[in-house]
Amino acid sequence: MTNRKKPKVYITRKLPDAVETRMRELFDAELNIDDSPRTQPELVAAVKSADVLVPTVTDRIDSALIEQAGPQLKLIASFSNGFDHIDVDAAAKKGITVTNTPNVLTEDTADMTMALILAVPRRLAEGSRVLTDKPGEWPGWSPTWMLGRRIWGKRIGIVGMGRIGTAVARRAKAFGLSIHYHNRKKVNPATEDELEATYWDSLDQMLARVDIVSVNCPSTPATFHLLSARRLALMQPTSYIVNTARGDIIDESALIQCLRDGRIAGAGLDVFENEPAVNPKLLKLAKDGKAVLLPHMGSATMEGRIDMGDKVIVNIRTFFDGHRPPNRVLPGRT
Ligand code: DGY
Helix, strand or coil: CCCCCCCEEEECCCCCHHHHHHHHHHCEEECCCCCCCCCHHHHHHHHHHCCEEECCCCCCECHHHHHCCCCCCCEEECCCCCCCCECHHHHHHCCCEEECCCCCCHHHHHHHHHHHHHHCCCCHHHHHHHHHHCCCCCCCCCCCCCCCCCCCCCEEEEECCCHHHHHHHHHHHHCCCEEEEECCCCCCHHHHHHHCCEECCCHHHHHCCCCEEEECCCCCHHHCCCECHHHHCCCCCCCEEEECCCHHHECHHHHHHHHHHCCCCEEEECCCCCCCCCCHHHHHHHHCCCEEECCCCCCCCHHHHHHHHHHHHHHHHHHHCCCCCCCECCCCCC
């Protein structure tokens, strides 16, 4: 791209220094050094002037915003795996290409899912609080104190057996869990054999039979409140639910009610319906040891963020070199 005018690239959030430096070298990049979330008027100004918008999951790139984009905006290169924050169909109608950053978050997100799968039944957060919140008050080991539930030998039901779901299944199998999954279609026979996985075409049937439910599907209109009050009620009272995908896949109010009533034993949540707001009732449940809550940290590793930045850069460069960017999000997928 040496002798060509550099594309004007507007980045909505602070990215790792290595990514920002490379972007400055390659593009006419407007950075957000102090990481203050961009307001909607700022985003409007950006889509009227930039050639490329680089949003993240915290920006709402809806049809109203896309409608106001100037003709120079050609690419929305999202710094994210998920693209539920972008109206991809509205972008396509305006002739704007959308890309995301798949694959590079898979292992990190699966690690965090596994961490929550362990944390809730084994009471990690509660145990840690015993030492940090009441220093010196630990009376010492006791045979009947702080007992959790065994992971090994239990059944996990994975809702959404895509890249992340499969990576969770591999980890879970290594921890001695037997793998069950619900997906639109069965995974290929080699993966099913490797994981010794049991497929359920009925989500309802699976929920009633597993000990731990892991939510790993994308957020789309079809998965909104997929784990509804009716479905949560199918789960066993000794079972746990973990969500590292998107908050709105679970009906959060219904989940709170189930946890309060003891109809589900516990929840590990990295995502929430109204992020960054977290329902105070969930905070109370966390204090009571019924939930472990994390602030959307599933993919938060330095390596992962740099890999995501590299993907954004490759998508932008490929696009402006006149080729199809590798991580195009096709309309009609949301
Ligand atoms: C994404 O990129 O979709 C993730 O949710 C960020 O962790």
